[in-house]
Amino acid sequence: MAASSTQSSSFVGVVLRLAIPCIILAAGWFGFQRLASEIERAPLPEPKKVLLRSRIEEINVVDYPVVVTTHAVVQAHNRIMLTSEVSGTVTKTSASFEVGAYFKAGEVLVEIDQSDYLTALAIAESELAVAKSELKLAIIVEERKLRLVESNAVPQGEVETASASREQAESNVALAETNVEQAKLNLRRTKFVAPFDGRVVSKLIGRGQMAGANSPLGEVFAIDYAEVRLPVSGDQREFLNLPEFADDPPLEVRLQDGILQSSDLVWDATIVRTEGVLDANSRDLFAIARIDDPFGQKSGKPPLRIGQPVIASIQGKVLRDVIALPRAAVRELDQIVLVDRTDQTLLPLQVKTLWSDADKVIVSSSAIPQGMWLATTPMPFTPSGARIEIIPPANTDAAISIADSNSPESDKNATN
Known part of the structure; x- marks a missing residue:
């Protein structure tokens, strides 16, 4: 009787030891199922389509007069030390x-x-x-x-x-x-x-x-006239007809105050000769410009003082049949973005610069296809063939011109 009771107790203990892990596993599986079940979420809105926008400019073939800008200092042509002889x-x-x-x-x-x-x-x-x-x-x-x-x-x-x-x-x-x-x-x-x-x-x-x-x-120092040594780089010399001999025609130069650049004062000068050697450090050629009556004794103009820094604008050659692009529209590595007149799609293009200054970048007229506008607004990306929205200009006449060019009749004329 006692032996039977002992066996019954052992069996119950074994069952309990097996049941506890099973219960834990069952609870874990139930919790995993609850957590792994899909949670209903509100549907995401459809992404908005971003359309590139840019202002545009007409591309015209022109004759562009090159103006070379350089900096120099006014100096006396004859400056001497007076010395006693007795x-x-x-x-x-x-x-x-x-x-x-x-x-x-x-x-x-x-x-x-x-x-x-x-x-x-x-x-x-x-x-x-x-x-x-x-x-x-x-x-x-x-x-x-x-x-x-x-x-x-x-x-x-x-x-x-x-x-x-x-x-x-x-x-x-x-x-x-x-x-x-x-x-x-x-x-x-x-x-x-x-x-x-x-x-x-x-x-x-x-x-x-x-x-x-x-x-x-x-x-x-003498005051009948003054001189300015104008450094001209090798790239700039290509566009200038600098006088080399005494009978060569002088080259016109306009001088502005290099200190007060907002001043409207301008002094006229002429390049009369060039130095015979290139600078040993910069390899620039110095052109000598002459300013008559620098102190305005005859003309009444404000004086151009010795030692005064000036900004010189030299009249250069005229480039024929070229396109003058706004400098702001030319990106790094001479990249520009064109807009097709017909379907208003983008065409990124790399151009070769003939001449550039502070305002314009000059390229050959053959470098840009016909029937294009120039995009002037900076854009983060410019994929070829992407359609853009044209920002109308503030000028009413220009806006009418663009609107007319977008009309079917203008498209037909452009196609023809």
Whole structure:
């Protein structure tokens, strides 16, 4: 009886041990089924079709005048250091010999004390008078000896001695005359005369100071005209007819202020020559432009100062039968986007640039197919053949022109 009860208890324990894992597995399977069942969701809206939009421009074949732009600095064509040729105390300086002042050719700018040089001139003139008197006496003696030798009153040797004395006296007169001229020259050099119409850059000496020979007095420059060295690169030289010889026609240049670029002031200049060598670093060729009356003394224009940076616009060749594209419409690697007039689809195209400046990119007329517009609005992607929507321009006339070109009649004409 006891043995039967023990076996029954063991059987119940085994059943319980097996039932617990089964229950856990069943609960896990039930939960997995619940979680794995599809959850009903609201249907997603259909994606909107994005249509590319762009403004367009007409493509016209034109003749485009090339204008080469370069930067330079105005410089004086003749800038010199005034140097004293004699020594002495400065007794006077002209009012025109001040920094920034103008002076005229022939005007006395600096005067040096003349006392020593007047004395030297007087001594030289006295020596000349003595030499002339000695020459006169030597001529009389020689003539008398020549008359006496004819009658054998004096020997031939005395005649020769008299002739030698006369020749020496002539040499003394010539030397004395040279000394007089040198004294006069030194006296003139005590007054430094302006060699040209000019302007003072610096003043290095004043009244009462001692000037020695070869002492600098100041720096000046000529104002009749100024020059500008314009660097021209190899790519730019292809489009310019630069003068190489004296009889070549000059090339027109317009100069603008390089500091205040918003200014409307313009100075006219002409390229008169080029330098004979290329720059060792940049390989640019420097063209020399001349500006007449740079300080506006005759024309009344505002002055173009020495050392002033300028922006030069040089008239170049005229490119015939080309297309001038707005620079903003040309992307990297010379890529443009065209729009077919018929179906308004995109045509990306790479072009070869003939010339470019700040505003335009010039290409050959044969590089762009006919019957196209130019897309000018930046787009994130431009797939070939994609249809676009044209943004109407603000200009009413242009909008009417585009509308007319979109009409069936215009399509028919374009096809024909």
